[in-house]
Structures are given as C-alpha cells and as structure tokens.
Amino acid sequence: MDVTQLLKGVLDVAVLAVLKTEDGYGYDVLRRLRAVGLEDVGDASVYGTLRRLYAAGALTTYVVPSDEGPHRKYYSLNKTGQDQLAQSAKVWRAFASTMDGLLIEQGVTA
Amino acid sequence: MSSISGSNASNTTVGDTIALGSAADRRTEVADYFAAVRAALADLEPVARDGLLEDLSEHLSEVAAADSAPLRSRLGTPERFAADLRSAAGLPNAADAPETYATGGSPTEVARALLVRADRSIGRLCGYRTLHELLVDLRPGWWLVRGVAIVVALLTVSGVMSPGYNPAVFRAFLLLALLGAALSCRFGRAVQRAQLDLRTTAVVVNLISSVAIVYSWYEYLRPW
Numbered sequence: 001m002d003v004t005q006l007l008k009g010v011l012d013v014a015v016l017a018v019l020k021t022e023d024g025y026g027y028d029v030l031r032r033l034r035a036v037g038l039e040d041v042g043d044a045s046v047y048g049t050l051r052r053l054y055a056a057g058a059l060t061t062y063v064v065p066s067d068e069g070p071h072r073k074y075y076s077l078n079k080t081g082q083d084q085l086a087q088s089a090k091v092w093r094a095f096a097s098t099m100d101g102l103l104i105e106q107g108v109t110a
Numbered sequence: 111m112s113s114i115s116g117s118n119a120s121n122t123t124v125g126d127t128i129a130l131g132s133a134a135d136r137r138t139e140v141a142d143y144f145a146a147v148r149a150a151l152a153d154l155e156p157v158a159r160d161g162l163l164e165d166l167s168e169h170l171s172e173v174a175a176a177d178s179a180p181l182r183s184r185l186g187t188p189e190r191f192a193a194d195l196r197s198a199a200g201l202p203n204a205a206d207a208p209e210t211y212a213t214g215g216s217p218t219e220v221a222r223a224l225l226v227r228a229d230r231s232i233g234r235l236c237g238y239r240t241l242h243e244l245l246v247d248l249r250p251g252w253w254l255v256r257g258v259a260i261v262v263a264l265l266t267v268s269g270v271m272s273p274g275y276n277p278a279v280f281r282a283f284l285l286l287a288l289l290g291a292a293l294s295c296r297f298g299r300a301v302q303r304a305q306l307d308l309r310t311t312a313v314v315v316n317l318i319s320s321v322a323i324v325y326s327w328y329e330y331l332r333p334w
Contacts, residue, residue, distance in 0.1 A: 044190075048195040049199070051162055051198075051199050055199075072168065072172075
C-alpha cells in the first residue's frame with residue numbers, strides 16, 4: 001500500500017497534533033513528525049500544509065529572532081485549529097476503528 | 111504506521127559524500143534553489159505565490175544548516191519541490207491553472223506568461239498537458255542519442271571512422287556506441303535523481319553532445 005497516499009489525507013491532523021502542546025517553526029514541525037515515525041515525510045508537503053492551515057485560519061504565526069541563523073516563524077494552534085484537530089481526531093479514530101473491525105472480522109492479522 | 115516513504119525526499123545518502131564549499135556557497139545554493147522554486151510557481155497569483163514563498167528561504171536555510179548534503183539531494187529538484195508545495199497548499203498545478211493573458215506587468219512577467227502559454231499550447235498539440243511534460247518523457251531518448259553521438263564524433267575526429275562501410279570498424283562502433291549510450295543514461299539518471307550535484311556539468315555535456323550531433327549529421331547524413 002502506498003503510504004504517501006494515506007499520508008496526504010491525514011497530514012493536516014498530524015501537523016495540528018504536533019503543534020497542540022508546543023508551538024513550532026517549519027523545520028521543527030518536520031523534525032517532530034519524523035521523530036514519531038513519519039520518517040521521510042516530505043519537506044514541501046509539511047511546509048505547504050502549514051501554509052494552507054495558516055491561510056485557512058487554523059494557525060497563527062509570530063517571528064522569533066535567532067542568533068545562530070535566520071529568523072524563525074513559529075506556528076501556533078488557535079481556537080479554530082484546536083476545534084479542527086478535535087474534529088479530525090474523532091473522524092480518524094472512527095475510521096481507524098472501522099478498518100480494524102473489518103480486518104479482524106475477515107480474519108486478517110498483520 | 112511506523113515509517114513513511116517520502117515523495118520528494120531522496121532516500122539515498124550519496125549526497126552526504128559530496129563536499130560543499132564555504133558558507134557563502136551554501137547561501138548561493140539556497141538562493142538558487144529558492145529562485146528555481148519561485149520560477150516554477152510563476153503562474154500563480156502574486157498574492158498566493160508570495161504567501162507560499164514568505165518564509166521558504168528561512169526554511170531552506172534551516173535545512174541547509176542541519177544537513178551537509180546538497181539541497182537537491184535532500185529535497186529533490188526545485189520543480190518537484192514546487193509541485194509538492196502546490197499540492198500540499200491546495201493550489202492548482204501549473205498545467206491546470208486557468209489561462210492567463212498578460213496585458214500588463216513588467217516585461218519579464220509578460221515574457222513568462224507567454225512562455226507558460228506556449229508550453230501548454232505546444233504540449234496539448236502533442237497530446238500532453240505541457241511541452242515540459244513531453245520533454246521530461248523524452249529524456250531517456252535524448253540520453254541514448256547523446257551517448258551514440260559522442261562516440262561517433264570521437265571516432266570520426268580520431269580518424270578511426272569515415273563515411274563508407276568497414277565491417278571491423280562497424281563492429282567496434284556498435285560496441286562503443288552501446289557503451290556510450292549506457293554511460294550517458296547512467297549519468298542522466300544520476301543527475302535526475304539529484305544524487306549528483308552536477309547540473310553545470312550536465313549542461314556542458316549536453317552542449318558538447320549537440321555539437322557532436324550536428325557534426326555527425328554533417329559527416330554522414332547530409333543529403334548533398
């Protein structure tokens with residue numbers, strides 16, 4: 001199964017989730033996603049998703065000057081983003097449990 | 111789901127072995143990559159494009175600082191990066207974007223808009239969405255022609271081969287042509303996969319090949 005196709009549908013939830021407890025800049029978000037196992041998730045996909053969520057009003061941004069390198073734009077979850085995350089998480093859990101149910105019912109064990 | 115195979119990140123580590131120069135070289139590399147991504151998004155509305163590019167150069171600098179491999183090795187080609195960026199940001203592909211008829215703007219913008227239109231029109235004529243897509247599909251064909259043409263030119267210049275049939279020379283030519291085509295394809299693939307940061311070398315090789323093709327044509331195929 002092509003996991004990148006699956007990922008396209010859930011990258012929004014993944015990005016919102018890693019920003020839930022701590023704000024982050026683009027590269028940081030990418031690193032966190034990789035750290036939880038989405039190892040080779042594409043830079044452009046994550047950066048593009050952040051821009052889209054920002055444009056949709058789910059994220060707010062602020063700039064933090066950095067001594068070592070370029071200024072960093074931090075993204076943080078606002079109320080809309082939190083609501084979207086809660087809603088998406090519900091949809092995902094229902095979907096995952098339906099799929100699990102189907103596979104168990106058919107005796108498919110991984 | 112323990113691991114995701116990325117679409118735009120190269121899985122190779124070959125790039126790690128390519129030494130990059132000074133911090134200034136790295137900045138130039140970031141600036142070049144950024145400019146190429148920007149060019150690939152040229153058809154977007156300025157507001158959408160600028161929003162997408164707003165902090166991209168900072169992001170690229172972060173990537174460059176964290177990883178010594180060339181950006182192309184880590185991120186793929188700028189064109190591919192731009193395509194993934196569009197798709198993730200929910201913006202249309204270059205080929206799906208509505209036609210734009212530039213009537214104003216700077217000469218560069220007008221020229222760019224004309225190029226985009228020509229790209230689509232010629233592409234559609236050939237059954238493709240854009241001419242660029244057709245040329246990408248034709249790439250391996252070019253690699254084969256390039257390899258053979260260089261062998262023909264080298265053999266002719268060195269005096270081994272001349273118009274007229276000579277069985278021994280022809281057998282040697284076939285062998286060398288196969289070898290030349292194989293090496294040319296291998297080089298093409300390596301550059302395409304961005305395993306080799308050899309864009310400039312590739313341009314030089316392609317220029318030499320073009321001269322070789324014209325020369326071979328002149329020596330063997332001219333109808334006069």
